[in-house]
Amino acid sequence: MVSGLINANPVVYEKKERRTRSSPGDVDEYAVEQIDQLEIFDHIRDIKDPEHPYSLEELKVITEDAVEVDDNRSYVRVTFTPTVEHCSMATVIGLCLRVKLMRSLPPRYKVDIRVAPGTHATEAAVNKQLNDKERVAAALENPNLVDMVDECLAPSYE
Amino acid sequence: MGDSVQLIKHVELYVNSSATPSQQVASVDAVAALLKNDLLTLDALVREMEMYLTTTDSIVRSRGTLLLAEILEQLTSKPLNSTSIHSLIGFFTERLADWKALRGAIVGCLALLRRKVDVGIVTDSEAKAVAQSYLQNLQVQSLGQHDRKLSFQLMDCLLDRYPGAIRDLGDNLVYGICEAIDGEKDPQCLLLVFHIVESLARLYTGPLANFAEDLFEILGSYFPIHFTHPKGEDDDVKREELSRALMLAFASTHLFEPFSIPLLLEKLSSSLPSAKVESFKYLSYCSTKYGPERMVKHAEALWSSVKDVTYISPSSTPSTESESMGGMSFQDSEIMRHAFVLLQEVTRQHADFVSLVIADNDIHVFINSLNQYKEFDDIPVLVKQKLHALGHILSTCAKPSVELCNKVFEGFFPLLMDGFGLSAAKPSDNVECKFGAIYLCTELLAASRYLTLSLDNCTLDPDFSRQTWHVMLSNFSKSLEKAFIALLRSNVADNAESAYVYFGVKGLQILATFPESFLPVSKSIYDDILLELVSIVTSSGSKTFLWTLALKALVEIGFFINKCPGSGKAASFESIVVEKIVSLISSDDSALPLSLKLQAVFEIGETRKDIMLRVVQALDEAISTKFSEVNDHGNHESYNMIVKLLDTYTQKVLPWFLEIGGSEEIPLNFALGIWDKMETSRFLNVNPLQIASGVLGATMTAMKSAVGSCSKENQEIIISKAFGILFSSTDFGSPGFKSGNDIVKEDELQQTNNNVGRDKWLTSLFASVVIALRPQTIIPNGKMVLQLFITSLLNGHVPSAHALGSLVNKLPLEINGMDSSTSFTLNEAMDIIFHSFNILGNDGSGIDFGSLRLNTLRIQSAINTVVGLAWIGKGLLMRGHEKVKDITMSLLSFLTMDGQDGLPKQFQNLIEVSDEKGVNQLMICAGDAFRTIMSESEECLNRKYHANVRPLYKQRFFSTIMPILISLVVKSESSFVRSMLYRAFAHVVTETPLSAILGEAKKLVPLLLDCLSMLRKDVSNKEIIYSLLLVISGVLVEKTGQEAAVENAPGIINQLTDLTAYSHMTAIRETAIQCLVAVSQLSHTRIYPLRTKVLRATSKALDDPKRVVRQEAVRCHQTW
The missing domain is CATH 1.25.10.10 (Leucine-rich Repeat Variant)
Known part of the structure; x- marks a missing residue:
């Protein structure tokens, strides 16, 4: 890998306050609560950046608005914004997002991860890599990569 | 050598x-x-x-x-x-x-x-x-x-x-x-x-x-x-x-002064916050020690440093309750706190220091600049912080002495009045609201009030009248009061929780709490203030914020008045506030909801005991008028009012009197009053039923707590009165009643509907009295009482069951006195009870089915018997009496009565005679009886109502009943009986303290699992399943429990994975998944084979309709 940090001095933003959902006392026992934007965002906001001890939320790599979800069609699309254009970590971040969502969402879901248009030098290549099933599966067989991903995901399970 | x-x-x-x-x-x-x-x-x-x-x-x-x-x-x-x-x-x-x-x-x-x-x-x-x-x-x-x-x-x-x-x-x-x-x-x-x-x-x-x-x-x-090395060996x-x-x-010698003060001042500019705190601390201490002469030359430097920290760059943070305090409550940082201490110290030492503050141009500019903000919300946070700091500075300066107060008033009061738009000459009604000025004004007023109060205490006749600030305040007090009132009136419409309202009320409160001897706030002003506040409280409850504030202010004023009783102000408080507020109860105007009225009345009453007594009187009157209204007109609206009035009584008034101690007449009179009402009103027109039962419930609770808070002697008065009314005015004493021929009786009662209502009332109230009695209280004519409760219990009257439980819990074992005719012992009572329920004392089979058959025509009455037995059993269990065993045995026989070969033939008849459904219901009821026995009850048999409670009674019952239940489960053949036994088992287990269960965990875990799988079939059992799951999770978390769990790991996981898909209750799914997380901590060799199963279950749970379940599932998926 590259020696030294790719973005040595990232801008750190404040975390947004956790929105607690209002829970009225007499909820219908059988009512369905659909999976929504905030729920997906809650899954991924605490993922740690591969090179800094900050969460993706703090670095504004992902925002709540960058999550598009359609529960009925079982479809999720997450658009993330790398901190610098030439960030070689973009693929790792994308992989983390994909793995986390794979583990957190029901199997019926199709997950689509992509880099925000115009924020990365090799946007097309990264998008292709991230949504190629074979390549993702291959990546997850690489023990080094799996370790790295697990490390990044660790804080999001707390 | x-x-x-x-x-x-x-x-x-x-x-x-x-x-x-x-x-x-x-x-x-x-x-x-x-x-x-x-x-x-x-x-x-x-x-x-x-x-x-x-x-x-x-x-x-x-x-x-x-x-x-x-x-x-x-x-x-x-x-x-x-x-x-x-x-x-x-x-x-x-x-x-x-x-x-x-x-x-x-x-x-x-x-x-x-x-x-x-x-x-x-x-x-x-x-x-x-x-x-x-x-x-x-x-x-x-x-x-x-x-x-x-x-x-x-x-x-x-x-x-x-x-x-x-x-x-x-x-x-x-x-x-x-x-x-x-x-x-x-x-x-x-x-x-x-x-x-x-x-x-x-x-x-x-x-x-x-x-x-x-x-x-x-x-x-x-x-x-x-x-520098925080973890040194010299900790x-x-x-x-x-x-x-x-x-x-x-500070040991003033010789250090030329060196120390400059050093400390210099260190104030350090970037280390602790250094600043230390410096301020040292400065205030040193300045007391060095004496004013030496500190004079540093005054300017000190002021600038204090100003720097508190005012120029305030480091306060808005405190949590800021919203309710009008948005101006800040938590000072430690530095600021110490700075204020220094300021206080220095101002107290030499009065000239204040002139520095007064002459400070920055402050004047700031005050003037405040006038530019029209709305509170326009003011930036920094300015608010500054304002807060400034208010604090001014009040610190003004507090120490009259001279200082004079100076501060001279320096700032006119300026503030200008900002306020007030002039001494003519009080005007249209006030421009300048928040800054209002805020500083209230702070200054508070400071001067503090000063007068402190002087009021030490000198007998403080003469303020020639002091400047006194004069100024006298000139302005009228217009200030007008202005504050105007604030309340004008702004409420715009903004319900406005800071203006808060400070308006606060200002009025401060003005009203100046001591009597303080002339500028004359009595007329005081009266005006009270009138205004009272009119707010009485007029409308829609502006909640203003309403609560005004009430709080009134209560504060009331407490203040208490310190100088007999004064003119106290009299006017009495005449204006108390009269008006107390009359609120009886007035029927609907501008103010009753609950708010009651709150206001109670809070005002809290200020003094004699006011509370008046409140109580008014409450009593209101209750009795409402009762008669109900009787005469059947006014439904009055029912709700009675409930509310009674609730106030039980929840607020009675506890308050208990707390201040003394007057026991209140509960006594209350209880007697209700019985009087009962006596005089022959017919209670209670329809429709739901509302009536609400009223009855409230009356019963009130009665219970009233009786409960009385002493033995007063309780005896109440019970004899109640007894007299109960037995004299009705036909309870009639022979038909005593014979236990309830079937006939019931028919009779159904015909005379009015009588049922009245009897029910009387019995219920009497039961409430009995429930709340102390063990020492002697019950007159115990046998009759007992009979009465037994008969009404058989008619399905649950409070009677409570009363029976309380009776057997409290009756004395032996009687020392002579008059055994009036009082009787527990054993006698038990004999009567067992006789009337046809339970044979020591015979294991429990029930004389021959006589039960008489009752079989009515499964319902059997159910009632079971309920009664449950409460009696509870009463006995709590005092640790051995007869509880007989009761449990008979309950168990109810449970297992589904066609067992060991049972007499008559029983087979029973099933044929009565419908299957009824029997099932009876058995379910018997199962639930175990919950009654084990659980805590709000209704009766608790410490509030003086129950005899032996320690560890739950554990004892648990250890005696468990072997029996387990063996019965093993023996039982019919699945229904087993499910019923499991039901009882579940109730006992869930109510037993966890530590007792952990001791038996190895034996219990397999049973618990069986129990879960059995009960899962019926939707109506979901509450029981949930409490069982909680028990299991407790077992899984504890160390000793885990050992038992390891042995049964496959069974546990199977049950839990099944429950993750339990569609009837979200909490069950959630807890099941949490339990799975806990299971993952068990030894890996045991649980690894089950991993795929768990993962499959959790991945299904990821698609759960409920969000909480999905979140738990994600966590569970991860840990596995």
């Missing part, structure tokens, strides 16, 4: 460097013991030790000296003659020069110098010699840590105990000390050093003058105390301790 040989042996042992420390200590003790018991004289010892003390071998010599010194340390309480002290101190003084044997010399000197007067002490001249030798010979900073500490202790001791002796050492001493302490770094030594400096400065102001700068240079370098010396010692040293 055997002693001598032994002695030498001890000495040898001590001197020998190869001996262990414990041996050395032992030898010191041995020698000291010899001396103490006069087996050896000190002279003889010294002579024996001569060789060790004078040898040229420095190691032996130092050990020898140390031995002698340590022996002396042990002899502090033994009288010694002056010659031996003289020779010893002389010896040690000399030895101070011997650096190789130094430690012994110092310890020896210390031991001698610390002696008490009555056992012989060192003379002054000898002490002086020690000091001289010390100064001449000791190079303290070249010694090791322990020796340094000892030598500082020596110096400290000299300064403390022989100040006179060493005074004339003068410069020499100070110089020596400077030299000794320079560069000290060890915290323990520093503590001593600071103390030495403090005593030095206190004692020798003369010689110190020349050295003050040098000495302070040494001291000053330690400020602020800051440990025992706290930073605060050191800091305090240093502060005392700083």
Whole structure:
């Protein structure tokens, strides 16, 4: 890998306050609560950046608005914004997002991860890599990569 | 000379460097013991030790000296003659020069110098010699840590105990000390050093003058105390301790002032927050010590520093309750707090300091600039913080004395009034709301109020009338009051929770709580204020914020009035507020909801006992009028009102009286009053049923708590009255009732519907009385009472069951008195009960089915019996009576009555006769009876109602019933019976404390799992399943439980995975998944084979309709 940090001095933003959902006392026992934007965002906001001890939320790599979800069609699309254009970590971040969502969402879901248009030098290549099933599966067989991903995901399970 | 040989042996042992420390200590003790018991004289010892003390071998010599010194340390309480002290101190003084044997010399000197007067002490001249030798010979900073500490202790001791002796050492001493302490770094030594400096400065102001700068240079370098290595080995010396010692040293003499104050002021600009805090602390302490004359020249610098921290860059944070406080409540940082302390200190010392504040142009500009903000929300946070700080500064300045108050008022009051748009000449109604001015005004008013109150207490007749601020306030008080009122009236429409409202009310409250003797707030103003507040409280409850504030203000004023009863203001409070508010209860105007009315009344009542009594009176009247309204007109609206009134009684009034103690007449009168009502109203027109039962419930609760809070004697009064009414006015005494021929009776009752209602009321109320009785209270005519409850219980009257439970819980076992005709014992009662329920005492089969068959026509009455048995059983269990066993056995026989071969034939008939469904219901009811027995109840049999509660009764029941239940489960063949038994089992388990269950975990876990799988089939069991799951999760978390769980891991996981898909209750799914997480902590070899199963279940749960479940599933998925 590259020696030294790719973005040595990232801008750190404040975390947004956790929105607690209002829970009225007499909820219908059988009512369905659909999976929504905030729920997906809650899954991924605490993922740690591969090179800094900050969460993706703090670095504004992902925002709540960058999550598009359609529960009925079982479809999720997450658009993330790398901190610098030439960030070689973009693929790792994308992989983390994909793995986390794979583990957190029901199997019926199709997950689509992509880099925000115009924020990365090799946007097309990264998008292709991230949504190629074979390549993702291959990546997850690489023990080094799996370790790295697990490390990044660790804080999001707390 | 055997002693001598032994002695030498001890000495040898001590001197020998190869001996262990414990041996050395032992030898010191041995020698000291010899001396103490006069087996050896000190002279003889010294002579024996001569060789060790004078040898040229420095190691032996130092050990020898140390031995002698340590022996002396042990002899502090033994009288010694002056010659031996003289020779010893002389010896040690000399030895101070011997650096190789130094430690012994110092310890020896210390031991001698610390002696008490009555056992012989060192003379002054000898002490002086020690000091001289010390100064001449000791190079303290070249010694090791322990020796340094000892030598500082020596110096400290000299300064403390022989100040006179060493005074004339003068410069020499100070110089020596400077030299000794320079560069000290060890915290323990520093503590001593600071103390030495403090005593030095206190004692020798003369010689110190020349050295003050040098000495302070040494001291000053330690400020602020800051440990660079936080985890040092000297953790025992706290930073605060050191800091305090240093502060005392700083402030020990005013000679330090020219050096210390500049240093402290300089350190204020440090970036370390702790340094700032320390500086302010030191400054305020020093300024008290140095005195005003010396501090004057620093005044300007001090003000600018305080201003800097509090006002220019305030570091306060909005406190959590900011919203309810009108948005102006800030939490000061520690720095600010200490800065304000300094400000207070300085202003108190010299009044001129205030003129600095007043003359400060920044503040004036700021106040004027505040006028630009029209709306509260326009004001930026920084300005609010500044405003808050400024308010604090002003009030701090004004509080200490009248003169200061004058100055502050002169300086700012006109300015504020201008900002307020008020003039002294004519009070105008249209006020422009300038928030800043309002805020500062209230702060100033509060400060002046504080001042008058504090002066009011100490001097008898404070004469304010010629004081400037007094005059100013008199001129403006009218218009201020108008302005505040206008605030309340004008702004509420715009913004319900506005800060203006808050400060308007606050201002009025402050004005109203000036002491009586304080003239500017005249009585008319006071009355106006009260009228305004009362009109707010009485007029409308829609503006909640304003309403609560106004009520709170009134309550505050009420409390304040209490301090000076009998004054004119108290009278007008009485006439304006209390009258009006109390009359609220009875008034029927609907502008204000009843609950708010009651709140207002109660809170006002809380201010004083006699007001509360009036409130109670009004409440009583209101209740009785409502009752009669109900009776006469059947007014439905009144029902709800009665419920609310009664609730206020139970929840607020009665506890309040209990808390302040004393008057027991209140509950007594209340209870008697209700019975009076019962007596007079022949027919209770209670329809429709739901509302009626609400009223009845409220009345019963009120009755219970009223009776419960009475003493034994009063309870007896109540019960005899109740008894009289109950049995005289109705046909309860009729023979038909007693025969237990309830079937006929019931039919009768159904015909006369009115009577049912009335009887129900009477019985229920009587039951409430009985429930709340103390165990000592004697119940008249117990048998009749018991019969009454039994019959009404069989008619399905649950409160009667409660009362029966309470009865058996509280009845005395034996009777000592003569009058056994009126009172009766528990055993008698039990006989009656068992007889009427046809339970045979010690016969295991429990129920006489022959007679049960009589009742079988009505399964319902059997169910009622079961309910009654449950409560009786509970009462018995709680007092630890053995008959509870019979009760449980009969309950169990109800449970298992589904066609068992061991049961009599008549029983088969029963099933044929009655419908299947009824029997099932009966069995379910019997199962639930176990919950009744085990659970805590709000209704009765708790501490509030004086129940006999044995400790650990639940555990006892658990351990007796479990084996029986388990064996029955094993024996039972029909699945329905088993499910019923499991139902009972589940109730018992869930109500038992976890620790008892853990002890039996190995046996219970498989049963619990069976139980879960059995109960899962029926949707109606979901509550039980949930509580069982909680038990399982408790087992899984505890260590002992985990061992049991490991053995049953597959079973547990199977059950839990099944429950993750339980569609009827979200909480069950959630808990099941949480339990799975806990299971993952068990030993891996056992659970690994089940991993795929769990993962499959959790991945299904990821798609759960509920969000909480999905979140838990994600976590569970991860841990597995």
